[in-house]
Amino acid sequence: MQDSYQDRVQEIRYQFIDRKKRRKADMFMAQWLNFKIAITQNRSARTIKKQEAELNNFFNQPEFKKMFEEDAKRTEAAIFSEIKDSAQLYQKSCSEDSHYTSKLFGLMKMKNDEIANKAGMEVYEMMIQTLMEMADCFWRNQMIAALHLAYQDVFGQEAIKAELFFNNPIIYEKFEKIMDKVLDVEEN
Numbered sequence: 001m002q003d004s005y006q007d008r009v010q011e012i013r014y015q016f017i018d019r020k021k022r023r024k025a026d027m028f029m030a031q032w033l034n035f036k037i038a039i040t041q042n043r044s045a046r047t048i049k050k051q052e053a054e055l056n057n058f059f060n061q062p063e064f065k066k067m068f069e070e071d072a073k074r075t076e077a078a079i080f081s082e083i084k085d086s087a088q089l090y091q092k093s094c095s096e097d098s099h100y101t102s103k104l105f106g107l108m109k110m111k112n113d114e115i116a117n118k119a120g121m122e123v124y125e126m127m128i129q130t131l132m133e134m135a136d137c138f139w140r141n142q143m144i145a146a147l148h149l150a151y152q153d154v155f156g157q158e159a160i161k162a163e164l165f166f167n168n169p170i171i172y173e174k175f176e177k178i179m180d181k182v183l184d185v186e187e188n
Contacts (some may be wrong), residue, residue: 005067005078012063013082028086031058036122039130052134059139080142080186087146091154094119116158123151124165132174144175145182 017025031054038051059079067075094100101115102108110118128147134140152159166172 003074003078005071005074006081008063008067009075009078009082012061013086026086026089027058028082029089031055032086032090035130036127039126043126043130048130048133051130052140055134055139055143056137059137076138076142077186079139080146080182083139083142084146084149087143087150088153091119091123091147091150094122095154112158116155117160119151119155120160120165123147124162128175129166129171132171132178141178141182144178148175148179 013026013028014024015027017023034054035051038047041047064075064079067078095115098109099106100118101110103110103114128144131140131144131147148162152162162175163172166175
């Protein structure tokens with residue numbers, strides 16, 4: 001039987017965008033796409049602050065606040081489950097998209113290792129390192145862990161080790177601490 005907290009988080013994740021046609025949108029996926037597009041266009045401190053504020057607003061909406069007041073541990077676990085699932089979906093869509101996996105204006109398909117390298121650079125050098133510039137909070141840490149786990153899972157043997165994308169060993173150490181913290185909470 002599924003946890004009621006998980007059901008409630010899924011209600012927030014999948015919201016109606018057109019009630020008449022009964023169409024729903026994945027609001028967690030929307031957060032990934034909005035974040036990626038914004039930082040791809042401009043990775044300034046101002047853009048990062050704006051994205052942090054938008055993510056904060058999303059994860060601090062009244063429904064989540066109420067759930068945290070009831071049971072913070074179960075709520076955090078339910079949210080992480082959906083963040084992981086949406087990160088997995090995001091990485092799979094990148095690996096299967098013909099535009100993402102081609103080069104020379106779509107004339108040549110990239111090799112699997114090239115696709116994995118492109119996705120790894122996007123995940124670690126752009127998205128994770130940008131998230132690490134934001135304030136330390138549960139959703140930021142969960143998004144970092146989810147991106148890492150999804151990349152490693154989707155690209156499997158072709159996936160490049162995370163440490164190879166971090167030029168600064170101090171930032172990589174910070175990344176490892178975040179991973180340990182999130183995975184330790186998930187296990188307990």
